[in-house]
Amino acid sequence: MGASSHPQHTTSHATPQSRGDQPAVGGDDEGAPLLTVADVRLSFAGVRALDGVSLTVGEHELFAVIGPNGAGKTSIFNVLSGVYRPQQGQVRFAGHDLIGREPYAIAALGMARTFQNIELFENLTVLDNLMLGRQRHVRYGWAQAMWWLGPARREELAHRRHVEDLIDFLEIEAYRKHPVGLLPYGIQKRVELGRALAMEPRLLLLDEPVAGMNAEETEDMARFILDVRDELGIPMILVEHDMRVVMDLADRVLCLDFGQPLVTGTPEEVQQHPAVLEAYLGGGATTPTAPTPTAPTSDAAEEGPR
Amino acid sequence: MKRGATISGRPELRTSYRADMALLNSRPKRLGAGVILAAALAAPFLITDALLAIAALACAAAIGAIGLNLVSGYAGQVSLGHAFFIGAGAFTAAALTGDPGESVYGLGLQWIVAVPAAGLVAAVLGFLVSPIASRFRGLYLAIATLGLVFLGEHILDNWRSLTGGAGAGRRGVIAEIGGVRLDQPTEVAGLVLTTSQQLYLLALVLLVVLAVLARNLARSAVGRAFEAIRDRDIAAEVMGVRLGRHKMIAFTLSSFYAGVSGAVYYTVINQINPESFNLLLSVQFIAMVLIGGIATISGSIMGAFFITFLPRITRELPAIVPFLTAEPTLRDGALLTVFQLEAILYGVLIVGFLILEPRGLYGLWVRVRNYWKGWPFTY
Numbered sequence: 001m002g003a004s005s006h007p008q009h010t011t012s013h014a015t016p017q018s019r020g021d022q023p024a025v026g027g028d029d030e031g032a033p034l035l036t037v038a039d040v041r042l043s044f045a046g047v048r049a050l051d052g053v054s055l056t057v058g059e060h061e062l063f064a065v066i067g068p069n070g071a072g073k074t075s076i077f078n079v080l081s082g083v084y085r086p087q088q089g090q091v092r093f094a095g096h097d098l099i100g101r102e103p104y105a106i107a108a109l110g111m112a113r114t115f116q117n118i119e120l121f122e123n124l125t126v127l128d129n130l131m132l133g134r135q136r137h138v139r140y141g142w143a144q145a146m147w148w149l150g151p152a153r154r155e156e157l158a159h160r161r162h163v164e165d166l167i168d169f170l171e172i173e174a175y176r177k178h179p180v181g182l183l184p185y186g187i188q189k190r191v192e193l194g195r196a197l198a199m200e201p202r203l204l205l206l207d208e209p210v211a212g213m214n215a216e217e218t219e220d221m222a223r224f225i226l227d228v229r230d231e232l233g234i235p236m237i238l239v240e241h242d243m244r245v246v247m248d249l250a251d252r253v254l255c256l257d258f259g260q261p262l263v264t265g266t267p268e269e270v271q272q273h274p275a276v277l278e279a280y281l282g283g284g285a286t287t288p289t290a291p292t293p294t295a296p297t298s299d300a301a302e303e304g305p306r
Numbered sequence: 307m308k309r310g311a312t313i314s315g316r317p318e319l320r321t322s323y324r325a326d327m328a329l330l331n332s333r334p335k336r337l338g339a340g341v342i343l344a345a346a347l348a349a350p351f352l353i354t355d356a357l358l359a360i361a362a363l364a365c366a367a368a369i370g371a372i373g374l375n376l377v378s379g380y381a382g383q384v385s386l387g388h389a390f391f392i393g394a395g396a397f398t399a400a401a402l403t404g405d406p407g408e409s410v411y412g413l414g415l416q417w418i419v420a421v422p423a424a425g426l427v428a429a430v431l432g433f434l435v436s437p438i439a440s441r442f443r444g445l446y447l448a449i450a451t452l453g454l455v456f457l458g459e460h461i462l463d464n465w466r467s468l469t470g471g472a473g474a475g476r477r478g479v480i481a482e483i484g485g486v487r488l489d490q491p492t493e494v495a496g497l498v499l500t501t502s503q504q505l506y507l508l509a510l511v512l513l514v515v516l517a518v519l520a521r522n523l524a525r526s527a528v529g530r531a532f533e534a535i536r537d538r539d540i541a542a543e544v545m546g547v548r549l550g551r552h553k554m555i556a557f558t559l560s561s562f563y564a565g566v567s568g569a570v571y572y573t574v575i576n577q578i579n580p581e582s583f584n585l586l587l588s589v590q591f592i593a594m595v596l597i598g599g600i601a602t603i604s605g606s607i608m609g610a611f612f613i614t615f616l617p618r619i620t621r622e623l624p625a626i627v628p629f630l631t632a633e634p635t636l637r638d639g640a641l642l643t644v645f646q647l648e649a650i651l652y653g654v655l656i657v658g659f660l661i662l663e664p665r666g667l668y669g670l671w672v673r674v675r676n677y678w679k680g681w682p683f684t685y
C-alpha cells in the first residue's frame with residue numbers, strides 16, 4: 001500500500017500511474033489500446049440509445065465524444081461504467097471484458113467518471129467525498145475499522161495524504177470540511193473531478209465538465225483537465241457541448257447522432273465534416289423531433305473509428 | 307478580554323492529519339468526553355437506585371439504538387425488524403444463563419459468555435436476512451422487515467421451551483460473573499454495591515466499548531461507504547463501493563448490537579415476555595434514532611436515554627397537570643392517561659424533530675455549541 005497511495009501529482013512527467021500497484025489490471029493484450037468498444041448496441045423499449053458504436057482510446061489519449069442532445073453520449077459512459085448493459089457488442093478495458101461486470105468491479109479496474117448532473121454525496125464533506133474515491137484502494141475490513149489502531153489508521157492516513165494532495169491540486173483547500181451540497185456549482189464540479197481522480201484511475205470519463213459554467217470557471221476547468229493529462233498522465237474520454245473546449249483539448253473526436261457514430265477524427269476533420277454539420281443543423285430547426293436515424297448517417301458511419 | 311484563550315484555543319488549527327483524524331480531535335471534545343464519562347461513573351453514588359435502574363436500561367437501549375443507526379441512519383436501510391433481533395439476543399442470553407432443570411431451556415453459563423453469544427446469534431440471523439436488503443429498497447425493505455417482526459413474534463409466542471410461551475414468559479438473563487451474582491448486592495473492596503449500581507456499571511462499560519467501536523467504523527472507509535449507499539447507491543457503486551457486501555455488513559453488525567442490547571436489557575429487567583418484541587418496540591428504536599440524530603453515535607445514545615426516561619417523566623406529570631391520570635383508565639374527569647400521553651409524545655416528537663431539526667438532539671447540541679463558539683456574534 002504505502003508508497004503507491006501517495007503519488008506526487010506535482011512531479012511534472014508522471015508516467016501513467018496505478019500500474020504497478022494493480023497487478024490484476026496488467027492486461028493480457030500487450031500493445032492493444034487501453035479501451036476498445038466494438039459495435040455496442042443499446043436500446044430502451046424501442047429507443048435506440050446506441051446503435052453500433054465503436055471506438056478506441058489509447059494510453060495517453062484525450063478522446064472527445066460530441067453530438068446533439070440525446071445522441072447517446074452519456075449512454076456510452078453508462079455502458080463503460082457498468083450502469084447499463086448493452087444488448088450487443090464488446091467492451092475491452094486494460095485486458096478485461098467489461099460487459100456483464102458489476103460497476104464496483106469496473107471501478108476496481110481503474111475506470112473513474114464524473115456525471116452530467118453532479119452525483120456527489122451532498123451530506124458529506126469535500127474531504128469525505130474525495131476519500132470515497134479511494135474505495136478501490138482500501139485494503140482493511142470492517143473488523144479492522146472498528147479496532148481502528150493499526151492497519152485502519154495507517155491506511156486512512158495514507159489516503160488522507162493522497163486526498164490532501166488532490167485538494168491542493170484542485171485549489172479547494174478552503175472547502176475541505178464543508179458539506180458538498182452547500183457549495184457553489186462550479187466548485188461542486190471540481191470536487192467531483194477530485195473524487196474521480198482520488199481513484200487513481202487508468203481511464204477518466206468526464207461528462208460535460210464545463211456545462212453551466214461561466215467563462216472563467218470554464219477556463220479553470222479546462223486547465224485542470226490539461227493538467228490531469230499532462231501531469232498525472234491519465235487518459236480521458238470527454239463528453240462536452242462546448243466546442244471550443246473540445247477543439248482545444250481533444251486529440252481525437254467522435255461525433256454521434258441518434259446513437260450512431262457519424263465520424264471519428266482529429267478535431268479539425270470532425271468540425272468540417274458535412275455529416276457533423278448536418279447533424280447539428282438538422283437537430284435544430286428543420287427536423288426537430290422525427291427520430292429518423294437513417295439517411296444522412298449511414299455512409300458516414302463507415303468511416304468509423306480508425 | 308480573553309485574547310490569549312482565543313489564540314491558543316484554535317480548535318481547528320491542527321498540525322498533522324493524524325491529529326485531525328483523531329476520535330476526539332479538539333480540546334473541548336476531549337474535555338467534554340472526560341466530564342461526561344466521569345459523571346457517568348460517579349452517577350451510581352449520586353442518584354437513587356430506582357433512577358439508576360432506568361439508566362442501566364437506557365444504556366442497554368443505547369446499544370440497540372447504535373445498532374439501528376448503523377443500518378438505518380448510516381447505511382440508509384430502513385429496518386422495522388430491530389425488535390426481532392433484540393428478542394433473539396434476549397432469549398439467547400436467557401437460555402444460556404438460565405438454571406438447567408427448569409421448564410425452559412437453561413445451560414447455566416456465565417453472563418460474560420452469554421452476552422457475546424446473544425450478539426452472535428442475532429448477528430447470524432441478521433446475516434441470513436441481509437440478502438433481503440440487497441433485493442429491496444426504501445419502503446419495500448421496510449415492509450419486508452416488518453414481516454420479520456411478525457414472524458418473530460409468532461415464533462417466540464409458540465416456542466414454549468425457549469420463551470415460556472405467550473402470556474407466561476421466562477426469567478430474564480442471570481448476571482453471574484465468576485461465581486458472583488450481580489443481581490444481589492456484593493461487597494467490592496469494602497464497598498457494598500447494590501444490584502442497580504452493579505448492573506448500571508456493567509451496562510455502561512459495554513455501552514462505552516461498543517459506542518467507540520461503532521464510532522470507529524463510522525469514520526472509516528466502511529462508514530463512508532454506508533453513507534454513500536444511503537445518499538446515492540448507483541454513484542456509490544460506480545465509485546467502487548460494493549453494495550451487497552456493505553449492506554450485509556450493516557445488517558449483521560446492527561443485529562449484533564441489537565442482540566447484545568436485548569441481553570443487557572433483560573439482565574436489568576428480570577422477566578421476559580415473548581410479546582414484548584413487537585412492532586412497537588421497533589418503532590421505539592426508530593424514535594431513538596430519529597430523535598437522537600440520524601447517522602450519529604452520540605445522538606443514538608441521547609435518543610435512547612431520552613426515550614427510556616420519557617415514561618419516568620410523564621408518570622410524574624399527573625401530580626402537576628390536572629387533567630392527566632396515572633391510572634390505566636380515564637376517570638374523575640381526567641382527559642388523558644399517561645400512557646396515552648406517551649404514545650402522543652412519541653408521535654409529536656418524531657414529527658416535530660423531522661420537521662424542525664432533522665439532525666435530532668445531536669443537531670440541537672451542535673446549534674448550542676456553535677452559538678457559544680460564536681458568542682457574542684450571532685452569525
Ligand SMILES: Nc1ncnc2c1ncn2[C@@H]1O[C@H](COP(=O)(O)OP(=O)(O)OP(=O)(O)O)[C@@H](O)[C@H]1O
Pocket residue numbers: 044047048049067068069070071072073074075076116
Ligand atoms: N434509462 C433510460 N431509459 C430510457 N431511455 C433512456 C435512458 N437513458 C437514456 N435514454 C435515451 O437514450 C437516448 C440517449 O440518451 P443519452 O443520455 O445518452 O444522451 P446524451 O447524448 O447524453 O444527451 P445530452 O447531450 O442531452 O446529455 C435518449 O433518447 C434518451 O432518452
Ligand SMILES: [Mg+2]
Pocket residue numbers: 073074075116
Ligand atoms: Mg448526456
